[in-house]
Amino acid sequence: MESQTPQATPKKFIVPIGPQHPALKEPGHFEIQVDGEIVTSATARLGYVHRGIEKGVEGQNWTASMYLLERICGICSHVHATAYAIGAEKLAGVTAPPRAQAIRVLVAELERVHSHLLWLGVAAHEGGFDTLFMYSWRDRETVMDILEALTGNRVNYSANLIGGVKFDVDDKQADQIRRGIDFLEERTKHYLEVVTTDETFLRRTRGVGTMTREQAEELGAVGPVARASGVPRDVRVDAPYAAYEQFPVKLVTDTGGDLEARFVVRMKELFECYRVIREILDKLPPGDLTVKVKPRLPAGEAISRVEAPRGELFYFLKSAGGTNPDRIKVRTPSLCNWASVLVLAPGHKLADIPMMLAGIDPCFSCNDRLVTIARRAGAETWTWARLRQYGIEYYR
Amino acid sequence: MTPTLPPIVALLLVPGGLFLLVGSLFYEWADRKLVAQFQNRIGPRWFQPEADMFKLLAKEEIVPDGVNRALFHGLPVVALVGALTAALYVPMLGLVPSYSFRGDLIVTLYLLSLMTLCMGLAGANTIDRFSLLGATRALTQMFSYEAPFLLALLGPAIVAGTWQIGEINAYASKHAWLLLTQPIGFVVAIVGLMGKLELPPFDAPEAETEIVGGAMTEYSGRGWALFRLGRDVELMVGLTLASAFYLGGLANPLAFVLKTFGLLVVTAGLQSLFARLRIDQVVGLWWRIGMMLALAQLLVIAVLSRVA
Numbered sequence: 239m240e241s242q243t244p245q246a247t248p249k250k251f252i253v254p255i256g257p258q259h260p261a262l263k264e265p266g267h268f269e270i271q272v273d274g275e276i277v278t279s280a281t282a283r284l285g286y287v288h289r290g291i292e293k294g295v296e297g298q299n300w301t302a303s304m305y306l307l308e309r310i311c312g313i314c315s316h317v318h319a320t321a322y323a324i325g326a327e328k329l330a331g332v333t334a335p336p337r338a339q340a341i342r343v344l345v346a347e348l349e350r351v352h353s354h355l356l357w358l359g360v361a362a363h364e365g366g367f368d369t370l371f372m373y374s375w376r377d378r379e380t381v382m383d384i385l386e387a388l389t390g391n392r393v394n395y396s397a398n399l400i401g402g403v404k405f406d407v408d409d410k411q412a413d414q415i416r417r418g419i420d421f422l423e424e425r426t427k428h429y430l431e432v433v434t435t436d437e438t439f440l441r442r443t444r445g446v447g448t449m450t451r452e453q454a455e456e457l458g459a460v461g462p463v464a465r466a467s468g469v470p471r472d473v474r475v476d477a478p479y480a481a482y483e484q485f486p487v488k489l490v491t492d493t494g495g496d497l498e499a500r501f502v503v504r505m506k507e508l509f510e511c512y513r514v515i516r517e518i519l520d521k522l523p524p525g526d527l528t529v530k531v532k533p534r535l536p537a538g539e540a541i542s543r544v545e546a547p548r549g550e551l552f553y554f555l556k557s558a559g560g561t562n563p564d565r566i567k568v569r570t571p572s573l574c575n576w577a578s579v580l581v582l583a584p585g586h587k588l589a590d591i592p593m594m595l596a597g598i599d600p601c602f603s604c605n606d607r608l609v610t611i612a613r614r615a616g617a618e619t620w621t622w623a624r625l626r627q628y629g630i631e632y633y634r
Numbered sequence: 635m636t637p638t639l640p641p642i643v644a645l646l647l648v649p650g651g652l653f654l655l656v657g658s659l660f661y662e663w664a665d666r667k668l669v670a671q672f673q674n675r676i677g678p679r680w681f682q683p684e685a686d687m688f689k690l691l692a693k694e695e696i697v698p699d700g701v702n703r704a705l706f707h708g709l710p711v712v713a714l715v716g717a718l719t720a721a722l723y724v725p726m727l728g729l730v731p732s733y734s735f736r737g738d739l740i741v742t743l744y745l746l747s748l749m750t751l752c753m754g755l756a757g758a759n760t761i762d763r764f765s766l767l768g769a770t771r772a773l774t775q776m777f778s779y780e781a782p783f784l785l786a787l788l789g790p791a792i793v794a795g796t797w798q799i800g801e802i803n804a805y806a807s808k809h810a811w812l813l814l815t816q817p818i819g820f821v822v823a824i825v826g827l828m829g830k831l832e833l834p835p836f837d838a839p840e841a842e843t844e845i846v847g848g849a850m851t852e853y854s855g856r857g858w859a860l861f862r863l864g865r866d867v868e869l870m871v872g873l874t875l876a877s878a879f880y881l882g883g884l885a886n887p888l889a890f891v892l893k894t895f896g897l898l899v900v901t902a903g904l905q906s907l908f909a910r911l912r913i914d915q916v917v918g919l920w921w922r923i924g925m926m927l928a929l930a931q932l933l934v935i936a937v938l939s940r941v942a
Contacts, residue, residue, distance in 0.1 A: 253763050253845070261843035274770075275913065364843045366834060366910020372673040438835060438908040441915055588767070589912040592843040 253588065257286050261364060261592040264602035268595070272588050280583035280591070282576055287603040292566055299561045300326060300400060300535055308394050310568060311604045313356060316342075316349045317546040318568070319398040324479055325542035325555040326400045329535045336523040338402040339481040344518045345389065345397045346480070346544075347511045348415075351422065352381045353547035354504045354511075357599045358429060361501070364592040365442045370432060377425045380418045387414060402528030412519045419512050426508045433501040443497035447582050447594040450495055457577040461549020462507065463598050465491045466499035473545040480544075484523075485514050497597050533561050546571050548599050570604035641732070649726035654718060658866035659683040661898065665869065668902035683866070690859035698852045700761040709752045709759070710853070710860035716748030717867035723799055724874045725883075728890035731800045739797045743784055746871065749864050750776045750830065753839075756861075757849025768848025771913045772839040775829060778920035779836075783826030785928035789819040790879040792935050799878070807883030818931040820880040822924055827872040828901055829916070831865060835908035836916060873897050 251272050257265035265286035271279045291310055295303040307322050308315045320342050327333060334342070355378040362370035382392050388411055389395040389404075397403050407415075433439060449459065454467035464471045468491050474482045475489050490506045492499040537559035544551050549571030558564040575598040583591060620628070644650055662683045670677025697706055723731050723738045723745075731738075750772055757769025790812050791797050794805035806812055813820045829836040840848030847853075850861060877884060877893035884890045911919065 251763065253767065260846055272767075275767075362909070366837065366841060366843070367908070368834070369673045369906045370909075372675055376674055436909065438911060442909055442912065587912055587914065589838065589841065589844050589910075 255591070255595075261595070262602070263360070266600070266602045266605075268591075270583070270588065270591055275587050275589070277583050277586050277588055277591060280580045282580055284576075284602065284605045289603070292568060295563050295566050297562065299533065300563060301533070303563055303566070304398060304400070305394075305396065307566070307568070308396060311546075311570070311601050312393050313353050313601060314349060314546045314548065314551075315394045316345050316397055317544050317551055319396070320346060320480065321542045321544040321551050321553040322555070322566075323398040323400050324544070325540045325553045326535060327531070328540040328542065329538050329555060329557050330400065330531045331536070332401055332529050332531055334402045334480075335526045335529060336481065336484075337406075337525045338527050340485070340518050340522055341403045341405075341407060341527075342398065343481040343485060344407065344515060345385070345395060345403075347515050347518075348381055348385055348388070349395070350547045351508060351511050351515075352378055352385065353599075354508055355381065355422075357504065357547075357596075358433075358501070360599075361497075361593065361596040362439075364596040365439065367436075367439055370429070370439075374429060377422060380422055384415050384418045387411060399528055401531040402526070404527075406527060407519070407522065412522075415515065415519060419515055423509065423512050426505060426512075430502070430505040433498070433505065440498065442590070442593060443501060446497045446586065446590050447579075447597055448494070448496040449578055449582055451493075453581070454495070454578070457581060458574050459549075459578050460571045460574045461546070461599075462500060462503045463549065463575050463578060465489070466503040467495040468493045471550070473543050473550050477543060479542070481518070484521075485517050487514055497593060500597050534559060548572055548601060548604075549574060570601065572598065572601045573605045575600070576605075644722070644732040649729055650718065650722055650732060653727070654721050654867055654870065655863065658863065658870045659687065661870050661873070661894075662862075662866045664895065664898055665902055665905075668899060669906050672903060672906040687859055687863065690855055690862070693855035695855035695857060696852075698760055698762065701759050701852070705755065705759050707857065709756045710857040710864070713749045713752035714860045714864040714867070716745045716752070717864045717871060720745035721867060721871045721874075724871055725800060725803045725878050726871075726874055726890075728884040728886045728888070731803075734798055734800045737797045739787065739791055739799050739802070742799060742871075742875070743787065746830065746868055747776065747780060749868055752864075753849045753861065756853065756857075757851075760852045762852050764845040764847065764851045765849050767845045768839050768851065771845075772832070772849050774913055775832070775836065775839055775916055778917045779826045779829035779924070782822050782920055782924040782928040783830065785925075785932050786819045786822035786826060787875065787879060789816045789931055789935050792932070792939060795939075799875070803878040803883045805883070806879060806881075807885045809882075811880065811882040813880045813882075816880070816931060816935070818927045820876075822928045822931075823876050823880065824897070824901060825904075825924065827876060828904060829920070830872065831869055833901065834905045835911045837910055838913040838916060841910060870894070873901075 253270045253272055255268040255270055256262050257267050267283040269281045270277055291306055295306050298306060304319050304322055308319045310318050355374050359371040359374040362374065385395060386392045388407065389397050397405065449467045451468040454464050454469045459467065459469065460471065470489050470491055472489050473479070474487050478486065487510050490503050490510060492503050535557045537557050540555045542553045551571055552569040554567040555563060556565040579594050579598055583594060586594065647653060663678060663680055667677040697703060720742045722733045723742045725731055754769045754773040754776070757765040757772065790802050790806065793812065794802040796802060832839050840850065850858060853861065873894040874884065877897050881893045881897070884893060
C-alpha cells in the first residue's frame with residue numbers, strides 16, 4: 239500500500255496510459271513520467287494483442303495464408319494482402335495482369351482515403367475536437383460504402399488473389415466511385431482549411447511534437463510522419479509496385495515536422511489519392527484479372543515492400559517448395575514510428591501526449607508479432623505447482 | 635408580481651427541490667441533444683438523464699483504498715447542496731427568489747463555487763493519479779475563471795445599485811437589455827459559466843483522452859450521480875443568473891424558459907465549435923484576456939455611473 243501512494247516517491251509521478259485507457263482504442267501501455275504537467279520521460283510496452291499470425295500462416299497453405307495476413311490490421315487490410323500477393327507472385331515467377339494491378343492500386347488508394355479520414359477523426363477526438371471527429375467519420379462512410387459496393391466488405395476487402403484480383407470494376411461502380419470522390423474532395427478541402435486555420439485546434443497542433451528532418455531519419459520514421467518532417471520517403475514513388483508505374487503519385491512533403499504538418503501532409507495526400515483514383519477509372523487497362531498459379535510455390539525467398547497508409551510495409555516470404563509458406567516476416571509501419579513519439583515526448587505537456595501518440599496513427603495489433611521477455615535481475619523461476627499454489631492463495 | 639409561495643412549497647416543490655431536480659435533468663438532456671445535433675449525431679432520448687440517474691443511484695458504490703471515507707461520501711452531498719441552495723436566491727422560473735437578503739449575489743456565487751471545490755477535494759482525496767491530476771487542473775481552472783466571472787456579474791449589480799439578485803432582476807426587466815450596454819460582461823459571464831461547468835472547450839480537468847475521468851475517476855454509483863446532479867443544477871442556476879442579469883430579466887415562467895433555453899443554444903454551439911484548450915492555455919486566456927476585458931468594462935461602468 240505504502241509504495242502505491244505518490245507521496246512515497248515524490249520524484250517519480252508516473253501517469254499510466256493503458257493497457258485500458260479512453261485514449262487508446264487498442265491495448266498498449268505507456269508510462270508517462272510527469273513533473274506537474276510537464277512530461278519528463280515516456281516508455282512504451284507493447285504486445286497485448288499478440289496473435290501469433292506469423293506462426294499461424296506456417297500451418298496454412300499459400301491461399302489460406304492471405305486471409306490470415308489480411309487480418310493483421312483492420313484498417314489497412316488490403317495493403318497487407320497486396321504485399322503478400324506481390325511477394326508470392328515473385329516466388330511463383332508470374333506477374334498479375336495489368337488490369338488486376340490497376341484494381342489493386344484502386345482499392346489501395348480507396349483504403350488510404352478511408353484510413354486518413356479515420357485518422358483525422360481520431361486525432362481530432364484526442365484533441366477534444368469532437369465535432370470534427372463526428373463530421374469526418376460521417377463523410378468517411380462514403381468511401382466505406384464504395385469499398386463495400388466494390389468488394390462486398392467494409393473492412394477486410396479480400397480483393398487479392400495470388401496472381402490477380404477477384405473482381406472487376408464495371409461502369410456503374412466507376413460512376414459511384416467518381417461521385418463519391420467528388421463529394422469527398424470538397425469535404426477534404428474544408429477539413430484542410432479547418433486544420434490549418436482553426437485557432438483553438440492550431441494551439442494544440444502547431445509546434446507540438448516537432449521532429450526535424452535529421453531526427454526523422456535517425457529515428458527511422460516512415461510514411462506521413464517522415465514526410466511531414468521533409469523526408470522524401472514513399473515506396474509508391476521510390477520503388478513503384480503494382481500499377482504505380484503507370485499511375486504515378488506525387489510525393490507530398492512538408493517542412494514543419496509538427497502535428498500540424500502531419501495533418502497537412504495527410505490531407506494533401508488525400509487529394510493525390512482522389513486524382514489517382516480518377517485516373518485509374520479513366521484509363522483502366524483491358525484484359526484478364528488473374529493468371530494461373532500452382533498451389534506449390536517454388537523454393538526461394540522474396541521481399542516485397544508497399545506503402546501502407548501509415549508508411550512502408552515490409553514482407554519477407556520464404557518458400558521451401560511446399561503448399562505452405564516456410565516463413566513469413568511482417569514489419570509494419572507503426573512499429574517504425576514509435577521511437578519518434580517516445581523520444582520527442584519529454585518537455586511536452588501531458589495534454590499533448592495523446593495527440594502525439596495519435597499523430598503517428600498507431601495501429602497496435604499491427605505491432606504485436608514478437609514477444610521479448612526481459613528477465614530482471616534477481617528474478618526466480620517458479621515451478622508449476624508453486625504458481626498454482628500462489629493462485630489459490632491469491633484468490634482465497 | 636407573483637405572490638410569494640409558502641416556504642415549504644418553495645423549498646420542496648417549486649422553485650426549489652423537486653422542480654430543480656427534474657428541471658436540471660431536462661436541461662442536461664437539452665444540452666446533450668443540442669450538442670449532438672450540432673455534431674450531426676442523433677443524441678439521447680428525453681429520459682436518458684433520468685435513466686442514467688436511476689441507474690447510478692442503484693449501483694454499488696465502490697470506495698477505493700486509501701481515501702478518507704467521510705470525505706468520499708460527504709463531498710458529493712455538499713456539492714449538490716451548494717447548488718440547490720444557490721438556486722433559492724435566483725429568480726428561478728421567473729418567480730421572485732424564495733430567499734433574499736442584501737449581498738446575496740456574493741453568497742450565491744460562492745455557493746456555486748462549492749461544486750468545483752468539492753470536486754477538487756474529491757480528486758485530491760484519492761490516491762489515483764488521474765484523480766490527482768484532474769483535481770489540480772480543476773482547482774487551477776477555478777482560480778483562473780472565478781475572478782473574471784465575478785467581475786462580469788458585478789457589472790449589472792453596479793448599474794442596478796444593489797447586490798441583491800432579486801432587485802437586479804427587477805432593474806433589468808425595466809431597462810434595456812444589459813447585453814447591449816455591457817456586451818463584454820455578457821461574453822465573459824457565458825464563457826465563465828462554461829468554465830465553471832467544465833464544458834468543452836474548458837474540459838481539461840476531465841479530458842478523457844488524457845486523464846480518464848479527471849477528479850471523478852474513482853467515483854461510481856451514488857457519489858457520481860450526486861456530482862452530476864449538482865452540475866446539472868448549477869447549469870440551470872448559471873443560465874438563470876446570466877439571463878436575469880443580461881437578457882432583460884426574468885419576469886414570468888415563459889420569459890424564463892425562452893431566455894435560458896436561448897442561452898443554452900449559445901453555450902451548446904460554443905461547446906461544439908472549439909478544440910479542447912490545454913490547462914495552461916485556459917489560465918492564459920482568462921488572466922490575459924478575460925480578466926483584462928472584465929476589468930476594463932467594470933472601470934467604464936464605475937466611471938459612467940459616478941458621472942451619471
